[in-house]
Amino acid sequence: MSDSSSVKSVHIHIEPIGRHVTVKAGSTLLDASRKAGIELISPCGGAGTCKSCLIQLVEGELSPPGLTETELFNRKEIESGYRLACQAVPLSNVKIYIPQESLTTPQRLQIEGQEIGVALDPIVKTIDVLLKPPDLNDLRADVTRLNDEIHKHGIAPARIQLPVLASLSDSLRAQDWSVRLALRRDEIVAVLQPGKSPMGLAVDVGTTKLAAYLVDLSTGQSVAKAGAMNPQIAYGEDVVSRISYAVENEGGRERLRATLIDGIDNLITNLCDEANVIRNQVVEVVAVGNTAMHHLFAGLPVRQLGLAPYVPAVSEPLEFPAAQIGLDLAPGAYVHLPSNIAGYVGADHVAMLLASDIHESRGNTVAVDIGTNTEITLASNGQMLSCSCASGPAFEGAHLQDGMRAAPGAIERVQIEKGEIRIQTIAGRPPVGICGSGILDAISEMSKEGVIDKGGRFQKDSPLVRTKDGKEEFVLAPSSINGHQRDIVITRKDVNEIQLAKGAIRAGINILLMEAGIKPDDIDEFVVAGAFGTYIDIESAIQVGMFPPIPAGRFRQVGNAAGIGAKQMLISAARRKQAELIARRVKYIELTTHKGFTEEFLEAMYF
Amino acid sequence: MAVDQEYFDKLAQTVIDGDDEECVRLIKVGLDKDMDPVKAIEKGLGKGIIKVGDDFGEGVVFLPELIMAADVMKQGTAILDEKIKAQGLNRKSLGKIVIGTVKGDIHDIGKSVVASVLQVNGYDVVDIGIDVEIETFIEAVKENKADCLGMSTLLTLPLQVMGQVIDKLKEEGMRDNLKVIVGGCPVTQEFADEIGADAVGFDAADAVKKVGALLGTKQVLLKEPWQISTREDNV
Numbered sequence: 001m002s003d004s005s006s007v008k009s010v011h012i013h014i015e016p017i018g019r020h021v022t023v024k025a026g027s028t029l030l031d032a033s034r035k036a037g038i039e040l041i042s043p044c045g046g047a048g049t050c051k052s053c054l055i056q057l058v059e060g061e062l063s064p065p066g067l068t069e070t071e072l073f074n075r076k077e078i079e080s081g082y083r084l085a086c087q088a089v090p091l092s093n094v095k096i097y098i099p100q101e102s103l104t105t106p107q108r109l110q111i112e113g114q115e116i117g118v119a120l121d122p123i124v125k126t127i128d129v130l131l132k133p134p135d136l137n138d139l140r141a142d143v144t145r146l147n148d149e150i151h152k153h154g155i156a157p158a159r160i161q162l163p164v165l166a167s168l169s170d171s172l173r174a175q176d177w178s179v180r181l182a183l184r185r186d187e188i189v190a191v192l193q194p195g196k197s198p199m200g201l202a203v204d205v206g207t208t209k210l211a212a213y214l215v216d217l218s219t220g221q222s223v224a225k226a227g228a229m230n231p232q233i234a235y236g237e238d239v240v241s242r243i244s245y246a247v248e249n250e251g252g253r254e255r256l257r258a259t260l261i262d263g264i265d266n267l268i269t270n271l272c273d274e275a276n277v278i279r280n281q282v283v284e285v286v287a288v289g290n291t292a293m294h295h296l297f298a299g300l301p302v303r304q305l306g307l308a309p310y311v312p313a314v315s316e317p318l319e320f321p322a323a324q325i326g327l328d329l330a331p332g333a334y335v336h337l338p339s340n341i342a343g344y345v346g347a348d349h350v351a352m353l354l355a356s357d358i359h360e361s362r363g364n365t366v367a368v369d370i371g372t373n374t375e376i377t378l379a380s381n382g383q384m385l386s387c388s389c390a391s392g393p394a395f396e397g398a399h400l401q402d403g404m405r406a407a408p409g410a411i412e413r414v415q416i417e418k419g420e421i422r423i424q425t426i427a428g429r430p431p432v433g434i435c436g437s438g439i440l441d442a443i444s445e446m447s448k449e450g451v452i453d454k455g456g457r458f459q460k461d462s463p464l465v466r467t468k469d470g471k472e473e474f475v476l477a478p479s480s481i482n483g484h485q486r487d488i489v490i491t492r493k494d495v496n497e498i499q500l501a502k503g504a505i506r507a508g509i510n511i512l513l514m515e516a517g518i519k520p521d522d523i524d525e526f527v528v529a530g531a532f533g534t535y536i537d538i539e540s541a542i543q544v545g546m547f548p549p550i551p552a553g554r555f556r557q558v559g560n561a562a563g564i565g566a567k568q569m570l571i572s573a574a575r576r577k578q579a580e581l582i583a584r585r586v587k588y589i590e591l592t593t594h595k596g597f598t599e600e601f602l603e604a605m606y607f
Numbered sequence: 608m609a610v611d612q613e614y615f616d617k618l619a620q621t622v623i624d625g626d627d628e629e630c631v632r633l634i635k636v637g638l639d640k641d642m643d644p645v646k647a648i649e650k651g652l653g654k655g656i657i658k659v660g661d662d663f664g665e666g667v668v669f670l671p672e673l674i675m676a677a678d679v680m681k682q683g684t685a686i687l688d689e690k691i692k693a694q695g696l697n698r699k700s701l702g703k704i705v706i707g708t709v710k711g712d713i714h715d716i717g718k719s720v721v722a723s724v725l726q727v728n729g730y731d732v733v734d735i736g737i738d739v740e741i742e743t744f745i746e747a748v749k750e751n752k753a754d755c756l757g758m759s760t761l762l763t764l765p766l767q768v769m770g771q772v773i774d775k776l777k778e779e780g781m782r783d784n785l786k787v788i789v790g791g792c793p794v795t796q797e798f799a800d801e802i803g804a805d806a807v808g809f810d811a812a813d814a815v816k817k818v819g820a821l822l823g824t825k826q827v828l829l830k831e832p833w834q835i836s837t838r839e840d841n842v
């Protein structure tokens with residue numbers, strides 16, 4: 001990284017969008033973001049008066065805060081790196097984090113998913129009771145009174161923990177002795193007002209994104225949903241760098257936990273506002289995520305997940321009071337964390353398998369969830385095999401010359417016909433970079449049109465290939481049509497990155513097929529889950545060889561199936577049990593020691 | 608088939624094509640005809656792998672070709688080396704390098720690529736594999752009287768292990784006579800400085816350049832790597 005005094009240009013890494021940009025020394029961060037095609041809210045036009053262009057410094061050095069900023073922020077905020085983008089000038093290469101509020105158009109987050117009807121059978125049930133108030137002839141304590149009453153409903157004396165107890169007496173009196181009790185098996189977890197529904201919260205804790213659903217446990221319906229970036233991104237883009245952060249910094253693990261809980265807490269506020277629900281009504285949480293997210297969320301140690309042989313601290317389902325990890329909900333609310341399968345196959349994959357019901361499929365079903373780590377499961381003749389492959393963040397735009405996450409202005413579709421390139425961007429904005437589905441399309445079209453050969457080499461005689469600084473590249477969008485003044489290109493290195501990523505995924509699929517003794521053509525159904533998987537063009541994925549060449553009709557893109565699975569576990573105790581059984585039934589195939597992996601991987605890198 | 612230029616070209620081609628079966632078959636044919644095993648490496652296999660190595664550096668071939676070529680090369684040299692030994696000959700090398708992926712990491716490919724490219728460039732490379740314990744590095748350096756140690760990792764966490772190996776080398780008084788080069792995607796120049804490594808290699812070609820500089824061999828992508836000498840020369 002360059003030294004502060006002598007630099008002529010500086011490199012800015014912008015999270016959570018994942019854009020990189022180089023600007024002249026002396027430019028403000030607001031200029032830099034614009035140059036990267038990212039619009040920050042800036043009604044005062046950079047005068048430093050509207051205080052809208054808030055950002056957070058993650059790494060590197062900025063000009064010292066000026067008067068406007070020292071007035072606006074307290075010491076703690078300054079220490080946490082909060083600055084105004086229009087005022088701060090980078091003095092070295094920096095990494096910054098742009099909070100959602102400062103962005104003009106939010107990133108595209110996926111929270112939809114196909115729902116599957118599930119019979120309502122939540123773990124938390126309610127009963128309405130009307131108690132006779134105490135008088136001088138009836139001096140029974142509040143809890144005794146309550147237990148005597150619920151006994152009449154055929155329910156044994158309930159357990160009640162201190163936090164619930166602390167609010168019980170006041171609630172009873174405030175509500176004229178008429179209450180709705182939320183019962184979790186034999187424990188009272190909340191004392192609600194009559195008529196108020198108990199609510200559940202399902203959270204999909206992704207490495208990059210959070211998705212949360214508020215579900216009415218008396219009807220099983222989602223009443224609100226919300227998505228946000230995982231704010232832990234400021235501490236590292238992928239799972240491994242976060243594990244390293246947790247291990248190498250004092251208090252790092254706790255900081256990651258607190259940051260995550262903060263992010264989820266914000267989502268809860270939004271959800272409750274939207275659905276007109278109070279936090280006290282939220283009585284149960286189901287959270288799913290990869291094993292590292294699971295551990296960080298629960299405050300468990302993660303060091304062992306970062307080093308071979310990558311064993312989780314726990315694989316069994318976990319249940320604990322929400323308050324223990326700092327979630328502010330009903331006083332007795334619990335968190336349920338479903339099983340995870342291995343160090344790199346987490347509860348989110350279990351939830352996805354549950355939601356897509358592949359454990360019940362008769363034939364051969366493949367289910368993949370593509371991310372920096374791609375989890376793959378093959379259900380074949382009653383057995384289920386899973387593996388995880390390190391596909392890397394290329395499909396999130398990382399390590400690509402003009403890569404970016406799926407946000408407005410990202411090229412998401414590409415077509416080449418008779419030498420003419422057609423592109424489509426998110427939100428129809430002028431292009432600023434390429435996201436995962438776009439790069440997949442682009443490379444598929446490039447290989448179809450003979451711009452690159454089977455090995456990924458550029459064909460020098462193709463009219464679409466130009467040479468710059470001795471290296472070939474493909475111009476996807478010339479500067480004339482762009483949201484910034486540079487050409488958007490695909491380089492040989494970009495092609496290689498995609499070859500590594502798609503090669504790893506295909507190798508994983510092939511190994512599972514081999515283990516089950518079946519051929520690609522025997523696959524009856526191919527389920528593609530997750531944000532990236534929802535937006536990709538299946539034909540492109542087949543063309544580049546990421547997926548095996550089977551008829552397009554056998555593919556099913558299911559959206560955020562992990563979130564749906566979490567919801568199902570929220571409203572149905574039976575589904576919860578089912579998830580546990582699935583996790584136990586899955587046989588984990590360790591690719592790291594698999595003899596066939598390297599050969600399959602190398603083979604799969606070709607187009 | 609005679610053991611002539613055409614034969615050696617064919618042998619080189621098996622490496623370029625990554626065709627191990629054909630390579631082994633050709634070598635057997637040659638040896639049956641009393642071919643000089645030293646020449647087979649020099650004019651055949653070596654030529655092939657250099658072509659692939661050059662093309663890799665220029666982005667003309669990608670990983671799969673390089674790895675397959677290195678694999679064919681390995682199989683071929685194994686047979687020929689045995690013959691060379693049996694005839695009382697040995698190969699001269701530019702230096703001895705021990706290389707491995709550190710404890711906690713099993714990523715094999717990058718490290719193996721670097722190992723084979725170094726080998727092709729005339730170094731005597733001992734690849735001690737993956738998930739290598741600190742102690743094992745120390746022992747391997749001792750046992751092989753290595754001039755240079757190469758450590759690889761692609762994972763962030765095991766990075767620390769590299770520093771620990773260097774500390775241990777110092778403790779054992781072995782650091783001064785040994786050059787240490789590190790590599791893998793999370794390894795930066797700053798990190799290398801911090802842990803006291805002598806160099807960092809960002810890719811295979813870079814590794815050759817840096818090792819050359821460290822060992823004073825300065826052979827940057829040597830064109831004729833297989834300098835072979837007979838025992839008589841060596842006395």
Ligand code: B12
Nearest residue numbers: 240390392712713715717757759762763790791808810811
């Ligand atoms: C293939 C691969 C695997 C294979 C490994 C197969 C094998 N036998 O090696 C499998 C699937 C088994 C695997 C597993 C894992 N992987 Co992996 N893997 C990859 C992948 C896709 C490609 C790596 C590769 O081979 N590159 C090609 C080689 C040629 O390049 P290279 O290794 O960088 O080497 C070059 C240079 O770095 C340099 N070099 C390397 N070593 C040295 C040494 C010296 C001395 C010198 C001078 C130079 C040098 O020269 C080399 C040649 O040019 C990358 C993603 C990516 N796109 O890079 C992830 C990646 C490295 N894996 C990753 C992870 C997290 C894992 C896992 C821990 C989790 C998982 N399940 O996915 C496991 C566990 C591995 C383990 N036990 O250690 C992460 C690391 C992230 C981080 N911040 O640490 C990556 C970056 C993907 C990601 N972002 O998620 N992986």
Ligand code: FES
Nearest residue numbers: 042048050051086
């Ligand atoms: S743009 Fe208004 S304060 Fe920065």
